[in-house]
Amino acid sequence: MGNLNKYRSRIRIEQLQSQRDSVGGELKVWVPLGDTELPAGIRPLRGREFLAAQQVQAEVTTEISLRYPRQLPTITAAMRVRCGSTSYNIKAVIDVDGRQVDLQLMCTSGVDEG
Numbered sequence: 001m002g003n004l005n006k007y008r009s010r011i012r013i014e015q016l017q018s019q020r021d022s023v024g025g026e027l028k029v030w031v032p033l034g035d036t037e038l039p040a041g042i043r044p045l046r047g048r049e050f051l052a053a054q055q056v057q058a059e060v061t062t063e064i065s066l067r068y069p070r071q072l073p074t075i076t077a078a079m080r081v082r083c084g085s086t087s088y089n090i091k092a093v094i095d096v097d098g099r100q101v102d103l104q105l106m107c108t109s110g111v112d113e114g
Contacts, residue, residue, distance in 0.1 A: 007039035007066065009040050010038070010039060010083070011037060011039075011064065011082065011083045012037055013038070013081060014030040014079060014080050014081070015031060015078070016030055016079075017030075030082075036071070038066050040065060040083075041066070042063075042088075043064075043065070045063055059108055059110045061106070061107070062109055063106060064081055064104070064105040065102065066105070067101070067103070068095070068103050069103075070100075075093050080107075081105060087109065088105070088107035090105050090107050091106050091108060
């Protein structure tokens with residue numbers, strides 16, 4: 001993963017948090033996990049279509065590669081990635097070579113984006 005040119009996209013990691021609305025109810029909202037965008041490479045791996053609720057749905061499995069973000073808390077599968085207007089649900093977090101240098105996030109997009 002030595003070629004930094006492949007990190008052409010800018011992403012944010014987001015986590016789901018509870019907040020109170022104006023009448024005291026609880027809302028679940030996605031908030032950034034830090035205040036900076038991270039350079040990343042986004043590569044669709046495969047797509048599939050299936051029927052859900054009598055509508056055709058499209059789901060794309062995507063690999064997102066990035067440098068290990070030491071300035072952030074640990075990234076988990078309970079979080080998501082945001083790139084522009086697209087949200088990616090994190091399914092697995094892989095520490096490449098186990099050295100905390102490069103991360104691969106296996107994600108899905110297109111269905112249940114958030």
